[in-house]
Amino acid sequence: MSVKKIYLIRHGQTDFNVRGIVQGSGVDSSLNEAGRRQAARFFAAYRHVPFDKVYTSVLQRTHQSVQGFLELGLPHEQHAGLNEISWGTREGTRITPEEDEEYHRVLQDWKAGRTHVRMEGGESPDDVAVRQRPVIELLTSRPEEETVLVCMHGRAMRVLLCQLLGYPLSQMDSFEHHNLCLYQLDYTGSLFTVRSFLDTRHLQEAV
Template identity: 55%
Template sequence: MARKDIYIIRHGETDYNRRGIVQGSGVDAPLNDMGRAQAEAFFQAYQHMPFAKIYTSTLIRTYQTVEPFVELGIPYEKLSGLNEISWGIMEGKIPNNLDDEYYRNLIENWSAGNTAMPADEGESPEQVVTRQRPAMAHIMAQTNESPVLIAMHGRAMRILLSWLLDKPLARMDTFEHSNLCLYKLGYDNDTRQFTLDVANDTSHLLAVSSYY
């Protein structure tokens, strides 16, 4: 197989997303009504896609996002390497002024290149890369699987896209995302390089957005 197509989506909305509460990898929140509607809208738009395999994180919100595809009989696998970054002490909290200042300082440090700086009692972007690499190596080793669908999380997605596309982690925030957005990558087995085909596509959610 000369090319492998990879569809990467962020999970649908949870009540924590709606309320602005930090989830990270430590809060295993399910999809809310909007999130389930987003998952169904994505399924309606892409159910024709012959996904060979689905990969999710170990958190329920990613599995619920792709559950309609799993119900078709498409095989799936949960990989902890795809989990969201651990935000440490921020998880489960509604950001107040102090938390906003803490978060802003963390993001500014990462943007300045200090991507080894972890969240307090949490992870750094570089630590996330370390656990993502074997997960992606496992996915890419299945050379007969294409296209594949990966359901994951916002910050983890930004980190993954950065190193897959040879961009510095300090620039990860250039990869914008929203709930149930789609990024599509192609991998050329000859050049061993990833290309970005689709970025932050939410066109499949237009009907959902107008309804809610």
């Protein structure tokens, strides 16, 4: 039985990450210098992997994070289904103590299983899960793509991992993430398993 290998990464660092500004799906920020170094380190460590396809969100920070692979001429598809969760009216703003209170209240709702709750004008984890499902269908229905690289965003990655591994969305914070971290998964045709969890060894020299 052939096993599909999925390399799942979060995009590299942006200035918004450093400054504590909410990005989400509505802010199309670019990588900063540190993020570009992270992308270069990941490319150096994994350029030998025979990827059949690169999948990204439609946001430029994911494209920039896999630029080295795209320059090799690898097939690339971008899907809005892989975009970050929308944080609604919070996007593009710095987190304040007052907003922190609202934000953490929403996070507590999610942990309690109320994953239909959303920030004002934004998406809920349930909403994100729905728009990810067509992409999951693509990933699981293309046996000719034996090894794929997927670059996306932190909160959306947590939702995706819950869906792939059969966890309730209330458990999504179990999947930690850092800029340009790697999860490696195997797919047997019926089951996803994690081969590598939150791997950042490739970033040891990317300060």
